[in-house]
Amino acid sequence: MEFKHITLRHLKMRLKHPFTTSFGTQQDKEFILVEIKNKDGISGWGESVAFTEPLYKEETVKTNWHIMEDFLIPLLFKEPINHPDEVSQRFAHIKGNYMAKSALEGAVWDLYAKEQGISLAKALGGEKEKIEVGISIGIQKSIDDLLKIIDQYVTEGYKRIKVKIKPGWDVQVIQQIREKFPSIQLMADANSAYTLDDMDHLAKLDDFNLMMIEQPLAHDDIIDHAALQARLKTPICLDESIHSVEDARKAIQLGSCKIINIKIGRVGGLTEAKKIHDLCKEKGIPLWCGGMLESGIGRAHNIALTTLPNFILPGDTAASSRYWEQDIIHPEVEVNNGEILVPDGPGIGFEPNLEQIEEYTLYSKIFRP
Numbered sequence: 001m002e003f004k005h006i007t008l009r010h011l012k013m014r015l016k017h018p019f020t021t022s023f024g025t026q027q028d029k030e031f032i033l034v035e036i037k038n039k040d041g042i043s044g045w046g047e048s049v050a051f052t053e054p055l056y057k058e059e060t061v062k063t064n065w066h067i068m069e070d071f072l073i074p075l076l077f078k079e080p081i082n083h084p085d086e087v088s089q090r091f092a093h094i095k096g097n098y099m100a101k102s103a104l105e106g107a108v109w110d111l112y113a114k115e116q117g118i119s120l121a122k123a124l125g126g127e128k129e130k131i132e133v134g135i136s137i138g139i140q141k142s143i144d145d146l147l148k149i150i151d152q153y154v155t156e157g158y159k160r161i162k163v164k165i166k167p168g169w170d171v172q173v174i175q176q177i178r179e180k181f182p183s184i185q186l187m188a189d190a191n192s193a194y195t196l197d198d199m200d201h202l203a204k205l206d207d208f209n210l211m212m213i214e215q216p217l218a219h220d221d222i223i224d225h226a227a228l229q230a231r232l233k234t235p236i237c238l239d240e241s242i243h244s245v246e247d248a249r250k251a252i253q254l255g256s257c258k259i260i261n262i263k264i265g266r267v268g269g270l271t272e273a274k275k276i277h278d279l280c281k282e283k284g285i286p287l288w289c290g291g292m293l294e295s296g297i298g299r300a301h302n303i304a305l306t307t308l309p310n311f312i313l314p315g316d317t318a319a320s321s322r323y324w325e326q327d328i329i330h331p332e333v334e335v336n337n338g339e340i341l342v343p344d345g346p347g348i349g350f351e352p353n354l355e356q357i358e359e360y361t362l363y364s365k366i367f368r369p
């Protein structure tokens with residue numbers, strides 16, 4: 001593979017609805033879009049999932065731009081890449097910065113699949129022709145507001161409802177959801193809002209038949225999660241704690257979780273995501289694909305990854321129209337009765353909408369070898 005040039009674009013898109021979690025509220029989504037064009041004019045596309053503030057993890061849009069411009073892009077130009085699996089090896093000596101690495105690696109994977117004339121799903125070894133998806137709902141002003149939103153998405157057929165919890169917005173909320181929706185597939189994401197001191201309080205959630213509690217404790221912990229999992233009947237799912245297949249191996253060995261949420265950006269790219277997938281398949285740990293409020297480009301990568309066989313549980317990949325007045329791909333991602341048809345076109349299988357991308361672009365820069 002030879003790269004003619006790499007374009008970084010900083011985009012700003014306004015979410016249809018503010019998204020509130022235990023660590024803050026998002027109304028606008030700023031992110032870096034990566035385009036890698038080859039000498040035949042074919043472009044591969046990737047998306048960084050870093051936010052503007054280091055509240056979910058330590059990376060931001062600005063740190064990503066710096067690491068891509070000053071370290072990762074020069075490494076990509078250093079010598080030809082024969083297969084996308086080589087990208088993570090070439091980046092390996094650069095510590096952390098998983099989201100920056102993932103955005104570039106994702107664009108290489110998309111370009112590779114397009115050059116091979118196959119879908120990204122097929123290039124990754126995916127087998128599914130459609131995937132089941134759920135939806136993640138932020139913290140609302142009132143429980144009544146939350147119940148109305150849940151009712152809307154259950155009616156639309158989403159296969160799983162994920163709600164956010166935090167101290168003061170947890171047991172009572174889940175109890176009222178269960179009273180109205182006794183049998184839906186329901187999970188709660190705490191985004192590290194609790195400590196082991198809350199163990200007995202969190203154990204009250206065992207009464208509500210949750211699929212899982214996602215990341216209840218610190219974003220960089222697997223020890224205390226093991227102690228909590230031993231106390232809870234409800235499976236713990238790790239999100240923020242897992243950056244690599246090594247993290248996953250240790251967490252599984254310690255009993256820190258029974259489910260893992262893979263976010264391509266959090267683990268440094270699709271090659272590492274595949275390694276985690278294969279380990280979890282071997283160990284009997286079900287996976288699902290987490291979301292980061294992506295545009296259609298990142299959403300397309302999530303769809304492709306979710307076609308791998310151990311992505312057993314519905315993930316966060318909801319329809320474009322749930323997030324954006326106008327997404328940056330066409331067609332947009334559509335969900336029908338909780339399912340997405342996997343595109344079989346080359347690469348990510350969705351066309352970037354260049355006009356819309358330009359409209360949302362705050363600034364861009366082209367890098368040449």
Ligand SMILES: O=C(O)CCC(=O)C1=CC=C[C@@H](O)[C@@H]1C(=O)O
Pocket residue numbers: 021056135136137189191239290291292293294316318
């Ligand atoms: O709809 C989506 O893309 C998922 C949104 C979502 O739940 C999250 C996005 C980003 C960080 C967190 O707030 C949270 C998560 O931890 O999964």
Ligand SMILES: [Mg+2]
Pocket residue numbers: 189191214215239240290
């Ligand atoms: Mg999460």
